[in-house]
Ligand SMILES: O=c1ccn([C@@H]2O[C@H](COP(=O)(O)OP(=O)(O)O[C@H]3O[C@H](CO)[C@@H](O)[C@H](O)[C@H]3O)[C@@H](O)[C@H]2O)c(=O)[nH]1
């Protein structure tokens with residue numbers, strides 16, 4: 067093949083040239099005493115002094131509120147003494163929590179990379195990279211979605227011989243394997259196509275859904291190939307079995323009857339062996355290695371969910387490619403920017419500041435967020451405020467996807483000043499073992515019993531027994547002395563699927579709040595574990611999430627008690643004419659106006675901000691409450707940890723409502739009963755309060771209750787979509803009569819007991 071030879075020698079020439087250029091650069095640098103060229107920059111956010119002054123004034127306001135509460139307690143025998151104590155406790159908590167949240171607003175930083183400087187370097191110096199994609203359920207996570215993520219990862223603008231992509235399938239499903247097998251063929255056309263035309267994004271599903279105008283013949287050819295493949299995969303998934311003629315093929319033979327997702331032997335299949343001269347793309351260039359892995363599952367062995375899958379991947383890959391850099395992706399998080407690997411390497415490869423960076427975290431962003439983000443799933447504020455804030459304290463948290471790790475740190479290595487990574491590990495001298503031998507050896511590392519009596523899941527790999535295995539693992543890495551950075555380049559690096567129903571979103575937040583609260587209560591509590599190891603600001607930053615769950619109790623109190631007191635005529639706030647109102651007004655307005663500005667700056671719309679306020683109430687009253695209960699039950703040993711996978715598909719009608727931003731209920735979950743009961747209760751109290759207004763005559767008669775009427779009115783306003791779903795909507799996504807009945811019952815009971 068002359069063209070291949072030509073290209074090869076061209077490449078050799080080029081790399082030779084690169085090497086010479088670098089040598090020259092170094093010579094010049096030495097001669098002129100030039101300093102090194104940084105690969106990344108860190109910029110502090112401006113205007114912090116103004117913010118700090120504002121925060122101090124808020125703190126004064128909070129202290130004044132506390133002072134008011136402490137000095138105005140109703141005496142023994144007076145009405146409302148207990149309600150007062152409770153609201154004092156809630157306000158103490160909110161004030162304390164507000165202080166915790168200041169950590170991320172104190173000294174945020176932004177990172178900027180110089181990929182152009184990295185590309186001036188010799189390509190052969192770039193390290194090998196392993197990419198791990200995790201999937202667990204071919205129904206909740208459709209195989210076509212999974213392989214689009216895999217294909218986007220294979221098509222990175224990075225030397226293919228240095229790239230290895232692994233798919234871990236926790237369902238051990240032949241359907242997913244079939245999809246990957248199809249993808250391994252399609253990759254031969256897709257990767258050359260992407261590189262030739264500089265395609266973005268490189269997930270075929272995303273790319274072809276974005277463009278509808280007709281293109282040239284090659285474009286149509288690839289699009290057809292893709293669509294035919296996707297159709298084949300979808301119909302195989304629908305049928306639930308692969309075509310008969312394939313079952314004798316290598317790979318497919320691993321599956322036998324009687325195998326289930328919870329009961330099967332280990333499977334490792336190298337679908338593309340990058341070392342193989344024969345596995346090349348349609349343009350004659352090499353392809354990245356592609357591996358399918360399903361760790362052994364047996365009913366009697368606990369599998370530790372995603373953390374277990376990741377640890378199996380670490381070991382299996384160590385046998386096959388053992389790259390020093392690992393990128394970890396959830397199956398829905400496709401690469402939206404083909405430069406991300408080079409971008410992340412700018413941090414690790416920086417000669418002066420890179421040696422202590424353990425991992426590089428990109429934000430978790432989504433491609434299916436609607437305009438006003440009804441469920442507040444975009445994580446915009448977390449991306450724009452929290453992460454840069456944590457980064458400013460030397461440690462972005464690890465959020466499970468879109469994260470580049472050094473392999474060594476995942477294997478428990480402690481930071482030491484003298485340690486230098488061998489980035490060229492495995493670049494030359496790849497293993498000479500055959501693919502079959504590698505597969506067998508890798509299988510032996512992912513059996514159920516392999517980890518018995520080892521430190522895996524404790525000191526080595528991702529940590530087990532935590533619903534947020536990512537956060538706790540990142541914390542442990544930082545406590546071993548490593549720093550981490552957060553980066554969010556203008557072209558988004560990864561895009562995934564956000565939950566599209568209220569229930570999904572609430573369940574996801576339940577898992578998150580539960581996991582983070584569990585960390586807070588355990589010996590891994592950032593304040594205990596992190597003492598002397600990570601900065602105070604970072605320890606506080608972790609607690610923002612660690613204390614999500616306990617926020618539920620004071621919030622529920624605040625939503626219920628002042629309203630009931632309104633009904634009974636007990637005042638819990640200062641009169642509007644009292645000077646004590648000033649701190650309340652200042653803190654409430656200051657917090658929300660600042661929150662609004664932050665939200666708008668982070669990319670939300672005004673309606674999006676309003677929706678996010680509602681979602682914080684709904685989460686606190688349900689997800690976080692369930693999070694507390696689950697954590698306590700686990701502490702008592704009554705229940706075990708679970709992991710409810712977030713669905714990445716939704717059915718036709720429901721997805722239409724999602725597009726139209728109509729809240730989706732549809733089931734009679736107990737979470738919905740709580741939400742509806744709080745909404746109804748406040749409605750009754752507001753009506754009762756307003757009735758008093760009419761009967762008692764005029765605003766003045768109600769002056770002591772004014773704040774409570776306002777609060778109750780706001781609660782009703784934010785719950786408007788709930789009343790709609792209870793009484794007005796007739797579609798399938800509305801609240802079922804059983805929920806309406808129960809919530810009305812609870813709300814009425816509470817109101818009657820109060821009046822009585
Ligand atoms: O037993 C399991 C369960 C899940 N997963 C995978 O884990 C990923 C995340 O699961 P998902 O249901 O999408 O959860 P999210 O709430 O969206 O995930 C966030 O939060 C999790 C911790 O709660 C982290 O593990 C994730 O990386 C992070 O994106 C998916 O790719 C799953 O396939 C497995 O591999 N094995």
Ligand SMILES: [Mn+2]
Nearest residue numbers: 396398562712
């Ligand atoms: Mn997810």
